[in-house]
Amino acid sequence: MSEHLGAHGVPHIVLERHRIAERWRSERWDSLVANGPAWHDRFPGLEFSDVDPDAFASKEQVADYFVAYAEKIGAPIRCGVEVTSVRRHAGRPGFRVETSEGAIDARFVVAATGPFQRPVIPPIVPDGAVPVQIHSSGYRNPEQLPEGTVLVVGGGSSGVQIADELRRSGRRVFLSVGPHDRPAREYRGRDFCWWLGVLGRWDAETPPRGAEHVTIAVSGARGGHTVDFRALAVEGIELVGLTSSYDDGVLRFAPDLATNIALGDAKYLELLRAADEYVERNGLDLPEEPQAHVLGPDPECVTDPRLELDLAGAGVTSIVWATGFATDYGWLEVDAFDENGRPDQRRGVSSEPGVYFLGLPWQSRRGSSFIWGVWHDARYVADHITTQRAYLAYGTTDRPGTAPAGRKN
Ligand SMILES: Cc1cc2nc3c(=O)[nH]c(=O)nc-3n(C[C@H](O)[C@H](O)[C@H](O)COP(=O)(O)OP(=O)(O)OC[C@H]3O[C@@H](n4cnc5c(N)ncnc54)[C@H](O)[C@@H]3O)c2cc1C
Numbered sequence: 001m002s003e004h005l006g007a008h009g010v011p012h013i014v015l016e017r018h019r020i021a022e023r024w025r026s027e028r029w030d031s032l033v034a035n036g037p038a039w040h041d042r043f044p045g046l047e048f049s050d051v052d053p054d055a056f057a058s059k060e061q062v063a064d065y066f067v068a069y070a071e072k073i074g075a076p077i078r079c080g081v082e083v084t085s086v087r088r089h090a091g092r093p094g095f096r097v098e099t100s101e102g103a104i105d106a107r108f109v110v111a112a113t114g115p116f117q118r119p120v121i122p123p124i125v126p127d128g129a130v131p132v133q134i135h136s137s138g139y140r141n142p143e144q145l146p147e148g149t150v151l152v153v154g155g156g157s158s159g160v161q162i163a164d165e166l167r168r169s170g171r172r173v174f175l176s177v178g179p180h181d182r183p184a185r186e187y188r189g190r191d192f193c194w195w196l197g198v199l200g201r202w203d204a205e206t207p208p209r210g211a212e213h214v215t216i217a218v219s220g221a222r223g224g225h226t227v228d229f230r231a232l233a234v235e236g237i238e239l240v241g242l243t244s245s246y247d248d249g250v251l252r253f254a255p256d257l258a259t260n261i262a263l264g265d266a267k268y269l270e271l272l273r274a275a276d277e278y279v280e281r282n283g284l285d286l287p288e289e290p291q292a293h294v295l296g297p298d299p300e301c302v303t304d305p306r307l308e309l310d311l312a313g314a315g316v317t318s319i320v321w322a323t324g325f326a327t328d329y330g331w332l333e334v335d336a337f338d339e340n341g342r343p344d345q346r347r348g349v350s351s352e353p354g355v356y357f358l359g360l361p362w363q364s365r366r367g368s369s370f371i372w373g374v375w376h377d378a379r380y381v382a383d384h385i386t387t388q389r390a391y392l393a394y395g396t397t398d399r400p401g402t403a404p405a406g407r408k409n
Pocket residue numbers: 015016017018019020021022023024027028033034035036041042081082083084112113114115116331358359368369370371372374
C-alpha cells in the first residue's frame with residue numbers, strides 16, 4: 001500500500017502496533033516456512049536475497065524480506081503504535097484516528113490488519129478437560145507441550161504441519177480432518193503455484209461454491225512436499241473426522257473422514273488433469289508423471305473411522321486447535337460493515353467513503369490474501385484514493401481545475 005501511495009505522491013503513514021511482519025515473527029510456530037517457493041511468494045519489485053528461488057523461505061527470512069522491502073521503498077512506518085479507534089469527523093471530511101501514541105487526522109484510512117486477526121477455537125471442549133488447549137497461533141514446538149498424546153484439530157496447512165512435526169518428535173498424534181483442498185506440491189517438474197498461475201486460477205474472481213471456507217493444505221516444510229493424508233497415516237498419525245462434540249471426557253467425531261479425504265483427492269486429481277491438458281494444448285516438454293495419479297488404498301483409520309475418543313484413556317494431554325482466524329475490526333467504528341459484521345467492500349473500496357480494506361481473502365481474486373496478490377489489490381486501492389484526491393482538489397488552491405489524474409476506467 002505504501003509503495004503504491006508513494007508512487008502516486010500521496011502523503012501517508014503506516015501504523016504497526018508491533019514490528020514489521022509481526023505475525024510471521026512471533027505469532028506462529030518456530031519451524032514455519034512459506035507455503036510457496038521464494039520465486040513466487042514475494043512482491044514484484046524485490047527477490048529474496050538469501051533464499052534459493054525454488055526453496056521455501058523460513059518465517060524469519062520472510063519477515064526480514066518485508067523489512068528490506070520497507071527500506072527499499074522508504075515506507076514511513078511507525079512501529080509500536082496501535083490504532084485504538086477510527087471515527088468519522090462530524091460535519092467535515094476525514095477521520096479521527098486514536099492511537100496508543102496520540103490522535104491523528106486522516107482523510108483516508110486503509111485497514112490492512114490482515115486476514116488472520118483473532119484466533120478461533122470452537123467451544124467444544126470445556127476448560128480443564130485436558131491439561132493444555134491452545135490455538136495453532138500459540139503453538140511453537142513439541143517441547144512446549146506436556147508429555148503425552150496430542151490431538152490436532154484442523155486439516156489445513158497449519159494443522160497438517162503441526163501434526164507432522166509432533167509425530168516426528170515421537171508423540172502419539174490424532175488429526176481431525178475436515179473438508180480441504182490439497183494440491184500436489186509439484187507436478188511434471190513445476191510447483192503448484194506455477195500451475196495455478198498458468199491455469200488462471202489465482203485470478204479466479206469469485207470463490208467456487210462453498211470454497212470460501214475450504215482450507216488449503218500445502219506444505220513447504222522439509223523442502224516442500226504434497227500433503228498426503230495416506231502418508232500421514234502410514235507415519236502413524238491417527239486420522240479422525242470433524243471434531244463435533246464433547247461429553248464427560250469423551251470427544252466425538254463426525255463420520256465424514258472418508259468423504260473429506262475423497263473430496264480432497266478429487267480436487268487434487270482435477271488439478272493434475274487440468275495441468276495435463278495445459279501441457280498438451282501448449283505442446284510443452286514437461287516430463288510425464290503418471291504415478292502422481294495413483295493414490296493407493298485408504299488406510300484403516302479412513303475405512304473404519306474412529307468416532308469417539310476417551311481423552312484420558314488415550315493419554316491426550318494437549319489439544320492444538322488449528323481452526324483458523326476471524327476478523328476483529330472493533331477499532332474501526334465506521335459504517336463499512338454488512339449486517340454480519342463483515343467488511344462491506346468491493347475490491348477493497350468500502351461502503352464508508354474514505355475507508356478501504358486490504359489483505360482480505362477473495363478481496364478481488366483467489367490470490368488476494370497471498371503476498372503477491374496483496375500487491376495488486378493495493379495498487380487498485382491506491383488508484384482509487386488518488387482519483388478521489390484529484391476530485392477533492394478540484395477548484396482548490398492546491399490543484400485548481402485539474403482533471404482527476406489517477407482515474408482508471
Ligand atoms: C504466518 C503467516 C503465513 C503466511 N504464509 C504465506 C505464504 O506462505 N505465502 C503467501 O503468499 N502469503 C502468506 N501469508 C500471507 C501474507 O504474509 C500476508 O499476511 C497477507 O498477504 C496479508 O498481509 P497483511 O499485511 O494484510 O496482514 P498481516 O501480515 O496479518 O499484517 C497485519 C499487521 O497489522 C497489525 N495490526 C493489527 N491490528 C492493528 C492495530 N489496531 N493497530 C496497529 N497495527 C495493527 C498486526 O500487528 C500485523 O503486523 C501468510 C501470513 C501469515 C501471517
